[in-house]
Amino acid sequence: MSEDFQILGSSSGGNCAFLQTGHTKVLVDVGFSAKRIGCLLKSIGQSLDMIDAVFLTHEHSDHAQGIRGLAKRLDLPVFANRDTADAIQAKLTKPVNWKLFQTGTEFSFRDLNVRSYALPHDAYDPVGFTFTWGEDGDLFYPPRSLAWITDLGYVPAHVKEHMRNVQTLVIEANYDEELLERDERRPWATKQRIRGRHGHLSNGTAFETIKELSHDSCLKRVFLSHLSKDCNNVQLVREKFASLGLDLRIDVIDPEFGIPFAEERTTVAL
8 A cells, every 4th residue: 555745845934744545645734825735746746636635733824825725626625623714714715625623632534543632832723633544463554653743832741642652753843042043034022922832843842852752752753844944944953953863763854945855855655
């Protein structure tokens, strides 16, 4: 059975990922225009017509702007909680095929089992997702798990437990503390929001989180995502995490590219 996970793009300018399991193809967040998402999917041999569903973490444009164009597909299920759906639908003229869930609940879609949980971020009701699929004892379709956790100001205990119990983790490393402090484009109030408990994770916080999880978790691979184009850079993140010296694959998602160059492509055969 063909399985794949690819981050199509991740930064403060837009976030979107493609997940293919044995029987399902979905997008996690759609923070680019539908046209651009279509181009990104084409570059990996997929298309928007092949997508079975969309999962949204929250209403901010860098995670949800693609819904405007995707709403043309009336058959496309879009999973979100009530507050997120209402905030997005209020800005649209076309109805969306919403599939509502309550934050903190677990539900299924085809062969995917999905768990949602609250994240501390400055949106109406932001969530993280854990996706699990596969069958115990099946050599050809063994159990797999992935958590998508971005846009949070700190890591609560319940979120850390979700991180601990997956094989693949997508977590943000949004900003470098010194680069944010020196940034002249952002006013003091914006910097405080980014640093706050409902803002974003710094490189340092992401580092300490992965370091702690490395001692007692199921983690095999980590994607460091949602890097700020102005207040972070790939080399800084790579150097910092290289010091962990872990037997754990850690990939840094370059904020300047949708699909990274071939040698840096963020693909994992799950």
